Amino acid sequence: MSKPMTKTQLVAALAEEMGSDKKSAGAALDAITALITKEVSGGGAVTLPGVGKIYCRERPARMVRNPQTGDQMPKDADKVVKMTIAKALKDSVNG
Template sequence: MAQKPMTKTQLVAALAEKTDSDKTTANSMLAALTEIVTDEVAAGGAVTLPGLGKFACRERPARMVRNPATGEQVHKDADRVAKVTIAKALKDVINA
């Protein structure tokens, strides 16, 4: 049975406990990390978080897609998407 995902409040509490700091400091660290990763990926760069994975921006070309409700073929313009590649270390821990 799948567990519920960890909430931001739970993550901040766990981060504060692991770093021996208060929740306010942990929350600001999490917010800063989020902002740094977001800014770098939005600018087209990539950020590697050792042991977790790599966040990157990927460009997708224009293409034809199908509307699943009607089956109609529709043209979709080129766009950019965020891509997360999970680190081997995390995969190994999960599959152990």
């Protein structure tokens, strides 16, 4: 398994793909990240065509176990960010 692509590498690849400079590619990436963060933190979902869907899911309050002591304790309800991967991406990886 190779190392994950860093933000610098992603910006460079995006600039090359767009045929523009790294500064505008970085600004575009930051804008997309801000939009996704704003939408998902507000309870919405964002679909990136060919990549997947990013959404927020609420988890109910539950009992959890402390692995060190074995004691049961309550955990409050919270929200988690989830991502469903698009079929096209799954197929390109497996095919």
